[in-house]
Amino acid sequence: MEERVIKVAMMGLGTVGTGVYKVLKNQQEDMVPKLGARVELKKILVRNLEKAAAKVDDPSILTNSFEEIANDPEIDIVIEVMGGKQPAMNYILACLDAGKNVVTANKDLVASEGKKLLAAAKRNGKDFLYEASVAGGIPIIRPIKQCLAGNHITEIIGIFNGTTNFILTKMTQEGMEFDEALRLAQDLGYAEADPTSDVEGLDAGRKVAILASAAFNSRVTFEDVYTEGIAKITATDIRYAKEMGCDIKLLGVAKDTPEGIEVRVHPMLIDSSHPLASVNDSYNAVFVTGDAVQDTMFYGRGEGELPTASAIVGDVYDIVRNILWDCCGRIGCTCYRDRPIKRVGEISSRYFVRMQIENRYGTLASVASVFGNNQVSIAQMVQKRVNGTVAEIVVITDQVKERHFMDAMKILGGMSIIKEISSVIRVYG
Numbered sequence: 001m002e003e004r005v006i007k008v009a010m011m012g013l014g015t016v017g018t019g020v021y022k023v024l025k026n027q028q029e030d031m032v033p034k035l036g037a038r039v040e041l042k043k044i045l046v047r048n049l050e051k052a053a054a055k056v057d058d059p060s061i062l063t064n065s066f067e068e069i070a071n072d073p074e075i076d077i078v079i080e081v082m083g084g085k086q087p088a089m090n091y092i093l094a095c096l097d098a099g100k101n102v103v104t105a106n107k108d109l110v111a112s113e114g115k116k117l118l119a120a121a122k123r124n125g126k127d128f129l130y131e132a133s134v135a136g137g138i139p140i141i142r143p144i145k146q147c148l149a150g151n152h153i154t155e156i157i158g159i160f161n162g163t164t165n166f167i168l169t170k171m172t173q174e175g176m177e178f179d180e181a182l183r184l185a186q187d188l189g190y191a192e193a194d195p196t197s198d199v200e201g202l203d204a205g206r207k208v209a210i211l212a213s214a215a216f217n218s219r220v221t222f223e224d225v226y227t228e229g230i231a232k233i234t235a236t237d238i239r240y241a242k243e244m245g246c247d248i249k250l251l252g253v254a255k256d257t258p259e260g261i262e263v264r265v266h267p268m269l270i271d272s273s274h275p276l277a278s279v280n281d282s283y284n285a286v287f288v289t290g291d292a293v294q295d296t297m298f299y300g301r302g303e304g305e306l307p308t309a310s311a312i313v314g315d316v317y318d319i320v321r322n323i324l325w326d327c328c329g330r331i332g333c334t335c336y337r338d339r340p341i342k343r344v345g346e347i348s349s350r351y352f353v354r355m356q357i358e359n360r361y362g363t364l365a366s367v368a369s370v371f372g373n374n375q376v377s378i379a380q381m382v383q384k385r386v387n388g389t390v391a392e393i394v395v396i397t398d399q400v401k402e403r404h405f406m407d408a409m410k411i412l413g414g415m416s417i418i419k420e421i422s423s424v425i426r427v428y429g
Contacts (some may be wrong), residue, residue: 019309077231105132111206118333137307162282200229226264345403376409
């Protein structure tokens with residue numbers, strides 16, 4: 001039989017695109033026995049032809065014209081690794097409408113426009129796959145949509161950003177403050193020159209939106225996710241957490257509750273015995289709870305050139321098999337429910353609060369009274385350090401709705417006996 005060739009185009013040849021090129025090249029000998037066909041990279045869309053030529057063996061496959069890809073009937077699969085919302089959005093829609101399957105790693109786009117893109121894929125009977133948009137090389141979208149489809153998933157909690165996890169690891173293990181750990185992350189290439197998306201929780205928030213949509217079968221967008229970063233976390237907070245048997249991690253949390261879906265990203269104290277507490281450096285991990293499977297954890301390199309390329313090529317292979325068996329579009333959008341999103345004020349958490357207060361008789365009683373009057377129950381209160389007329393206390397609350405807790409904090413912040421509210425961090429569990 002004549003060998004079947006599936007022709008592929010790629011849009012973008014940056015870090016991830018270069019990784020995809022390398023993985024496809026390294027897989028050449030195994031493609032036919034694995035797939036029953038060979039994947040041929042026919043075109044790569046780039047901005048600068050001269051610069052890109054140094055990255056490929058055959059510069060003739062490079063183009064700066066999108067139409068060469070969109071209008072080529074031989075190209076069955078298009079890989080989008082350009083990043084950004086535009087022109088990537090228009091290009092992907094045009095490719096789907098031209099009868100091409102699409103693979104993307106674009107979390108910004110999927111988190112905000114996933115519904116529109118999946119609808120276009122369904123309309124055209126094509127695949128739109130995006131495994132690489134969440135947790136890089138860690139398989140998680142496909143397991144949720146396929147392997148765990150027999151579950152009602154109730155919670156996803158995870159470490160979704162390697163940069164922030166590296167920073168918090170250095171703060172925990174070496175006593176660094178945030179600014180010092182961030183500079184180290186930038187020097188080592190873990191953090192961008194502008195680290196805002198990572199350290200403010202925006203990158204993780206997009207991933208949580210994508211996962212929540214897949215897990216809870218109801219559309220969640222990035223705009224629905226409450227995000228808070230790690231810039232205010234201090235080495236002192238981490239020391240207190242350790243004394244309490246906890247670690248501080250930037251966690252993404254998604255829960256399907258009777259009142260609606262909770263989706264949030266923020267620093268949290270998590271018990272040191274929890275599997276996520278031992279996930280360090282630039283590694284990511286996703287903890288999934290389902291009614292049948294109970295608890296499962298997916299762990300590995302969450303980002304980078306080759307881990308992300310691994311997920312992209314896995315999606316390409318999935319589509320190749322669908323093409324060979326004429327079943328493209330068999331797994332598309334799984335959002336058949338319309339669940340409300342819980343407002344952050346209605347979400348219940350425990351809280352760690354570190355405050356500097358006047359060191360005099362009655363101050364602790366006044367603090368406890370404010371909490372009690374706002375439905376905040378104190379589980380633990382510790383006073384360890386005194387500096388003249390100022391004492392440092394740490395309060396751990398029981399579960400409380402955020403709006404009640406924030407009412408209490410607003411009152412405390414205006415009291416003369418409270419010299420500083422140094423830290424407010426949620427506690428998992």
